[in-house]
Amino acid sequence: MGKKHQTPLLDELKKGKWISFVREMERAAEKSERTEDLLGQVEESYRDKVNHWKHGGMAGVRGYGAGMVGRFSEYPDKYPGIKECHSMRIIPSAGFFYNSDFLRKLADISEKHAGGLLNFHGATGNIQILGMSQAEAEDVFQAVAELGFDLGGSGSDLRTPSCCAGQARCEFANYDTMKICRHLTEEYLDELHRPAFNYKFKFKFSGCSNDCVASAARSDLAFIGTWKDKIKINQDEVKNYAKKFNVQKYVLDKCPTKCMWFESENLVIDDENCVKCMHCINELPKALKPGDERGCSILIGAKAPLVTGPRMGMMLVPFYDVNEDAKNDYEWIKSLISNMWEFWDEYGVSRERIGELIGRVGLNTFLEGIGLEPIPEMVEHPRSNPFIKFTEDEEE
């Protein structure tokens, strides 16, 4: 293609040791005029200190209400290649495992039909192909579909679920994150493709409370692996670690409930008081393992700051027997999800995430609505204000 735009400012970002996105854009621009134009517009943003995209605009694939984000240049005449510069979201392989065959073919598609630029991955977990016009959308989609991949979520729908590597490559996984991730994506394909919710809804699955997919911070429903029985201790390995570093100081003293101690040389854990935080297991992976009765906790309502402030996921179900439920095609969780969505549909307002709805109507109302009992694990502590709403049904 050859360099059409001068990009002195962006060129500064080719210096330094960290891999440069500008180099990536240039490599793509070598084959794509539209990415050359993108470079030009971004350079202009660098000069003006302001972005040069028009607000939103439509883009999509027939039959789908989601999966593409429309993007139009503010200066279509100056940068005709990005007059339209939409991106397409593609459901990733769970755990982000791929092979070279698929990736090469996808690279080809992105160069053939779009700007040759991709995101591995978007913040929600989709593969994104950037720089596409509406006219090409169907072709790209069919090409991708032929590789066995489908469009991801966008808008007021179920967003593409994602998960940590889990049992595929991690000894800490308490359940099969990839399996349930794929299963529920499949189950709710329609909810994902055809936005009909009040707002977006996200699932994420982490195999343990290290939460490597950051589910607690950014998914309406976070599934975080845990266990019910005792941590398994290999005392010999404990002793090995104790030779190498100060286990008392760096492990025991940092246990949030101080439920571990040494009796002579042996490590003792008061498992009844363990909150499954993973710290000791992280530090002593050869010596300690989660117990055998495994499952996950379900946290609800995490989201970004707008409109009422950022929210972290809050404990809804301390122990969900996901491994058992897997045998029944995850029936229990599906019925819980449908109760939630019904409640959200009925009581939520437009652009209100489920966490905000619970904040607004109160946890009790929500629990009643979805048929769960209040339990102390849901709260940091019971109420401290005395404004109790006694109801008739509770009186003797």
Next chain:
Amino acid sequence: MGKKHQTPLLDELKKGKWISFVREMERAAEKSERTEDLLGQVEESYRDKVNHWKHGGMAGVRGYGAGMVGRFSEYPDKYPGIKECHSMRIIPSAGFFYNSDFLRKLADISEKHAGGLLNFHGATGNIQILGMSQAEAEDVFQAVAELGFDLGGSGSDLRTPSCCAGQARCEFANYDTMKICRHLTEEYLDELHRPAFNYKFKFKFSGCSNDCVASAARSDLAFIGTWKDKIKINQDEVKNYAKKFNVQKYVLDKCPTKCMWFESENLVIDDENCVKCMHCINELPKALKPGDERGCSILIGAKAPLVTGPRMGMMLVPFYDVNEDAKNDYEWIKSLISNMWEFWDEYGVSRERIGELIGRVGLNTFLEGIGLEPIPEMVEHPRSNPFIKFTEDEEE
């Protein structure tokens, strides 16, 4: 007087080892028909499970808008002695120190003019004489005044300040609680006697962060002793304690900032990280003492639950050089207080405590209003939501 009313239920409360208020009422009733009637009405409450007082009603002393609480029986015919049963609040001696001479005379007054029942002390700290009619108010007041005692606060005024024993009987006191308590009571006598505030306002003074007068929980302005320099350590005494109990476990491990440790046998404190919580000093009183640069912290806004929920005092001034200011008749604190009251007067609404006002308008607005700079000690942590209100004056 002889027993006029049968009190089978109250009689149950004369049993048991703890000193019985019923016995006290009976002892008073022996000399006072009105207290006999009070016993009768309380017995009736015990039977009906409901109180039998009319709501409020006026009572007072000429020239004063405060100092008496009016109380009228619901059944004046049945219990004529307590048709009126007001109580009078009397400013205590600071630190609640008395002698027998004064107390005897007060007992006499209470028997002569009221029901012979007293509270040592009311929850705010006043001496209360119970069971008085409006007609007797002036006589009681003059009799009390002759003993050198004045009326306390009630209604929307400055309430009677109170303090811990402080330097009079406690080695932990960082400043003279009794002196400032008396001084400010004197200074604001008019504000105490003639309610002109939006609502009540309370001062309490504790000599250290043990807060033996519970100022942090129940006073609009809480003065809590602290120090700035290093904790004084007597290493020999530390060693003595270490022989007696597990100092590491019960003292060091419980330091909120873990800023103490042993180096060989010697205790080391990283004073820069000490939050002056008093724990180590409490546990090792012979070994540790507050430093020499003493003063107090000022916390603002504590109050009971109604209407917006209970509030704890929040840090306003981390170190107030009260000992120095004492030399100037507490000028600095008085000007701070008058700034606060002006702000409260201007922006507060009726029945809004100052803590609620700060909650409503925001701490920054309040700080600007009273002329204090924002500092990090005021907050548990900086904001975590991104909704920053940038103002013109701050831009370069």
Next chain:
Amino acid sequence: MAEEVKKKRLTDIGPHDYNEYLSPMIKNNYGKWVYHEIIDPGTMVHVAESGDKLYTVRMGSPRLVSGSFVRDICDIADKYCGGHLRFTTRNNVEFLIEDEKNVEPLKKDLEKMGYNVGGIGNIVANIVHTQGWVHCHTSASDASGVVKSVMDELYEYFIEDKLPSKVRIAFACCLNMCGSVSSSDIAIVGTHRKPPRIDAERLRNLCEIPSTIASCPTNSIRPDTIDGKPGVKVNEETCVFCGSCYTVCPAMPIANAENDGLSIWVGGKVSNARTKPTFSKLAIPFIANDPPRWPGVVNAVKTILNEYKKGAEPGERVGEWIDRIGWPRFFKLTGFPFTKYHIDDFRLAETTMNYSSHARL
């Protein structure tokens, strides 16, 4: 002017000078105490730089006392303390003794007279409390009677030091919570469960409508027209029975013999020692009034205290113990049911949830 003849009328004389009441030893050592030692639950000694020793004997008080009580303690003070005595911030009496050999005789005399000596160290402190049926129009329960019943049951813990730390119990007869009730190790609070009744006629005469409306924490009071005249109505769906409106407007009585009672709160503290001050949290939403001996409340408090005594480590306040074992275990140990009432639904409710996967399973 007519006023002039009354010139001698005393007024605005201000607070009494406490110096008059300080014993010579206190005056000499004011601000110069160096340490104290607790000798037994009724006695402690403060030692000054000068070497002077001041002994304190603490005695329980029901706070609501007769003139005769006052004379009793004055007699003791005269006999052993040169007439000097004080009260504590929790309403106990303290005898300030300069001569060590007066300590034991003083205590004997008190015990002979039926008074309770104790309350120092790791004890159940005297219960701070309010007026109750004895004097307050807004009370949902009696105060002194509940306190007496609880203290009788916990008596051993006042006179002996056998708890992990101090336990402060507080009582308030309504949600106004006179006292530091909302941040006590154990708090007992008078509680209504029915909305206020409206006496339309009295309301017109006695109440200011805007302030009545503003008094409600849940915005449940709305202006209304009753018989063509201005009044208010209460939204019973949202009313939380707090009685705030009654405090402001006598024409909205809320007391209800069948439905009033007490709630139990735990784990608060005021001191800054170790942890920051913190509020008490709901343990039992409601126990019906059951005079004269309030067995429900007494048992609840006893249950908490027993579990605390069994489970807490030395030096742990009730709240620190619960924080360590977790609320689910607190409810399991005490057997108190966890209900929807325990889940906060007031203004800052969302800040009280468990935003983590931490759970004891």
Next chain:
Amino acid sequence: MAEEVKKKRLTDIGPHDYNEYLSPMIKNNYGKWVYHEIIDPGTMVHVAESGDKLYTVRMGSPRLVSGSFVRDICDIADKYCGGHLRFTTRNNVEFLIEDEKNVEPLKKDLEKMGYNVGGIGNIVANIVHTQGWVHCHTSASDASGVVKSVMDELYEYFIEDKLPSKVRIAFACCLNMCGSVSSSDIAIVGTHRKPPRIDAERLRNLCEIPSTIASCPTNSIRPDTIDGKPGVKVNEETCVFCGSCYTVCPAMPIANAENDGLSIWVGGKVSNARTKPTFSKLAIPFIANDPPRWPGVVNAVKTILNEYKKGAEPGERVGEWIDRIGWPRFFKLTGFPFTKYHIDDFRLAETTMNYSSHARL
């Protein structure tokens, strides 16, 4: 029906079966890993019950990549990993190696090609970030350029393990905060400082007034009549420049070249290890956009990292370090001024105050 002829059009085929991409070793040991060891910041090994060992080499990625990049990593995967590779949740590439002797050659090849190997252990992790000026209409700053500038400066911390714990930095170009930005060790967030401008005409055509009004966190948008037609007005006294209205209504642009920039937040975390997940807190309210190398932000992040490295104990995340030393000391050490902007004034502001006498003096 016309539809029938298009029957072969693929649609709704659902998520791909990941099993197709799992290497034989992973399939055999699925769910049966027993432990892992970090060999160096670029390499770790997972050991299975069977004794099988899976080596992982991690490589940095700018996330916004070209087809050529994809082919590069595919070549490597083919050469050493039977074509198997994955991406991490923070956008790194991971090569999954079954044969230990392929590890070092693979790393050499990557380095030869100019790729960065590292990111495992106590490192600065790859910065998760968003679109910025490259693709998003609401961005207050660029994303990739800031990230590149910061990572260049922190490069040594990606390839070497010399920090007390992992440091996760995240970037978002506006307050929508795509990503787990609001709970990162260090967060960099695009920030506006001027209210939106209103384009009355476009507003009428493009925006739904009720949802525009509802989008505002501070209720600063009110219905208004502009030239006799329905519109909105903004209360500039209360607007907090969040851009939420612009997200909903294109006719309310808020970007402003002179006044846009970045804010810095610290001390958040997502994991439940030790402490509960927590949000990042404001460190620096505003740093002007300064492309192409954003020295202001780079220095700020470097300053935090340096102090953290100097002061934190092994295993302490940034937030745990600050909790231990206290916020006043954090501001003192970094030299960042503490301002009124640091004091929360939003919805739950009152819960962030210091309700105690605890203070480092």
